[in-house]
Amino acid sequence: MRFNSIKQAVALAACMLPSAFSQASGGTNGTADVTPNTEFNAMRTMSVGFVVVPGWEILDVFGPLEILFSLSYFNKMTLSIISPEVGLVPAGVPPHSFAAGLPKTDYGYVLTPQIQSTHTFANAPALDILFVAGGFGVVALDQENSTIIEDFIINRFPRVEYIVGISLGVVPLAKAGILNGKRATTNKSAWSYVTTGRGSNVSWVPSARWVQDGKVWTSSGVSAGLDTTYALLKFLYGPEPLDTMMNVIEYAPHINPSWDPYAVVYNVTGANTTETLQDCVAPVGL
Ligand SMILES: *[C@@H]1O[C@H](CO)[C@@H](O)[C@H](O)[C@H]1NC(C)=O
Ligand SMILES: *[C@@H]1O[C@H](CO)[C@@H](O)[C@H](O)[C@H]1NC(C)=O
Ligand SMILES: *[C@@H]1O[C@H](CO)[C@@H](O)[C@H](O)[C@H]1NC(C)=O
Ligand SMILES: *[C@@H]1O[C@H](CO)[C@@H](O)[C@H](O)[C@H]1NC(C)=O
Ligand SMILES: *[C@@H]1O[C@H](CO)[C@@H](O)[C@H](O)[C@H]1NC(C)=O
Ligand SMILES: *[C@@H]1O[C@H](CO)[C@@H](O)[C@H](O)[C@H]1NC(C)=O
Numbered sequence: 001m002r003f004n005s006i007k008q009a010v011a012l013a014a015c016m017l018p019s020a021f022s023q024a025s026g027g028t029n030g031t032a033d034v035t036p037n038t039e040f041n042a043m044r045t046m047s048v049g050f051v052v053v054p055g056w057e058i059l060d061v062f063g064p065l066e067i068l069f070s071l072s073y074f075n076k077m078t079l080s081i082i083s084p085e086v087g088l089v090p091a092g093v094p095p096h097s098f099a100a101g102l103p104k105t106d107y108g109y110v111l112t113p114q115i116q117s118t119h120t121f122a123n124a125p126a127l128d129i130l131f132v133a134g135g136f137g138v139v140a141l142d143q144e145n146s147t148i149i150e151d152f153i154i155n156r157f158p159r160v161e162y163i164v165g166i167s168l169g170v171v172p173l174a175k176a177g178i179l180n181g182k183r184a185t186t187n188k189s190a191w192s193y194v195t196t197g198r199g200s201n202v203s204w205v206p207s208a209r210w211v212q213d214g215k216v217w218t219s220s221g222v223s224a225g226l227d228t229t230y231a232l233l234k235f236l237y238g239p240e241p242l243d244t245m246m247n248v249i250e251y252a253p254h255i256n257p258s259w260d261p262y263a264v265v266y267n268v269t270g271a272n273t274t275e276t277l278q279d280c281v282a283p284v285g286l
Helices: 006-015 018-024 038-043 058-071 136-143 148-156 167-175 188-195 224-237 242-248 261-265
Strands: 046-051 077-083 087-090 114-117 129-132 162-166 210-213 216-219
Touching (some): 038 224, 046 148, 058 077, 058 162, 058 167, 058 224, 058 242, 077 114, 129 167, 136 167, 148 167, 162 167, 162 224, 167 188, 167 216, 188 261, 210 224, 216 224
Parallel strands (some): 046 077, 046 129, 129 162
């Protein structure tokens, strides 16, 4: 391992101490107005839903789902995959413009695995946790001025316990107005697209792997959904058996919500450039 500076080496050493961030697992500036009852959660059946639209980002869905699936060996959960229509929902990217004003591009050559949805926006069951996945399908709907996801979010937000926007899935949260007056983050490679003119009075956090503000959790791009989901589930259930399951799936989550080298990679204004870009994680629960 090479260090560019002493500072980086020191920062790396600090980030290898799991205890350094054990207080931060509720999220950046966790303004947790809800204290989860981990004992109660361990006994209840948690109703989890994912909003997916054609053009969903694969890891935005299957990253969180892997952790939920593993935890569901121990904790009761139900899963609803919610889309505009019940059936197979392709991940393949629908035609859309690369940038506003440009002609539409046909992305038909991109791989297109599919997921089976179980419910529509109209008949989805009561939900405790609602995940909203990103992907370029969200951009295509945005360019069509569709509000199908936003309408569902506005309808359900008062009744869910937590809503989680992953990557570009933060776009419909912002457009639905539920980030107004809140702190939030999003996909760093799409930062200005997401944060310009969406919602009002949103405190966009430039350097954040994820942000929790009350019942709203927002995640940075794609793989950050894994770390966001780990943080959320630890917040809800406590460390066990979650940490054991993380070691079974051999994934060492980032537990520092402020670690965000992609804010630097994508030159996000206000990014913390003094933070180490090193990816330093270790198995949890040791
Ligand atoms: C946390 O967020 C609140 C509300 O946005 C803000 O007023 C406060 O300064 C933040 N605290 C820290 C430590 O960042
Ligand atoms: C979406 O709304 C914008 C702004 O009102 C408008 O310029 C654009 O033509 C609309 N797009 C479609 C596909 O209706
Ligand atoms: C913006 O949100 C903050 C909370 O983060 C709130 O204190 C403030 O009053 C809001 N400002 C406006 C103009 O709504
Ligand atoms: C941002 O989202 C797009 C579309 O989902 C994805 O292709 C890209 O990898 C994401 N960027 C980051 C930094 O995660
Ligand atoms: C970020 O800024 C650097 C220096 O100005 C530039 O070389 C690089 O291409 C930029 N990266 C992106 C993704 O815009
Ligand atoms: C930026 O990162 C460094 C190193 O992790 C940290 O000491 C500092 O407090 C951070 N700055 C802000 C404004 O969060």
